[in-house]
Amino acid sequence: MSLRSQLLKGILDGCVLAVIEKELVYGYELSRKLQQVGLSDVSEGTIYPVLLRLQKNGLIRGVMKPSESGPNRKYYSLTTAGEEALKVISEEWKQVSVPINALLWKGEDLHESE
């Protein structure tokens, strides 16, 4: 596995939660949104084990309902526990990413550095 996909794997839960927080999505939409923001390394199928795990841990819930195009789809939304978890993950990501950016980018102008 490449370094990039290993890094991604660790933070994928957070990314999935972040997309779901913005709007109600079903699996295919979710994978398209992840690719749209530039996470093209995430192979589409990987979201299903993630979705199952998040459901099992009570962070998201899925409800079957008709989609715009007609057929039933399972739409996901965050639970209160999921909102909490997303806050924690974002906070921790900030704490890790800011110093790492500073270190690896060696003072190049980054919008995060203040």
Add this chain to the structure above:
Amino acid sequence: MKANELIEQNNQKRELLTEENEMYYSKLLMYIRTKLSLSEQQSEEVLMEMLDHLLEGQDEGKSAREIFGDDPKGYADEIIEQLPTEEKRDMVKFLGQLSFNLMGWFLVIRGFTLLLFSIFVDVSDTVYILPTIIILGLIALSVSFGVKVILGLIHQSLFNEKSSEKKDMLKAGLYGAGSFAIILAANYFIREFGPSFEFPWTASLGSGGMLLLISWLMKRKVL
């Protein structure tokens, strides 16, 4: 949507897949379905999501391999690891439905056999309670183990290049023949003893039909 409706829909939607995608997806499906300990409802829901995803991807020219990766077994194992196990209550329901079904067929066949034979020869319709319980117990045991053995064989061989179909067929066949022999032997050697009652073909047919109806209703989740 209930599991049996999802299965029905899955069967219809699978026909829309290209041959290559169908091969890939069906292996995933068999691999997950033959893992009996998993929640049926949850398994069918995620299988449906994956199928919908594959169909949408297929419209955009993507293959199952591109969507789910080059390692279908590894991928399916990841899914299985995250799926919840079946709740005890549902397991009991399933086993109950299965045993009603088996008993039902047993009684219906017995009824017809008695009716047919009584035309030509004088057959006794006396049932000895204890020996009958022993034989039925043996049948139930061998059927439930048989289901486990055969599904286990399928589960193992799906992604195993080395496993030979012939060998698996032989194993399943030997199992079937073995358990059949045991049941026949038990039938032959166990003496008629203990309390007994008359159980004519009409009653056998009637009660068997009732059990089959109950089992059918349970399967449709009416009961």
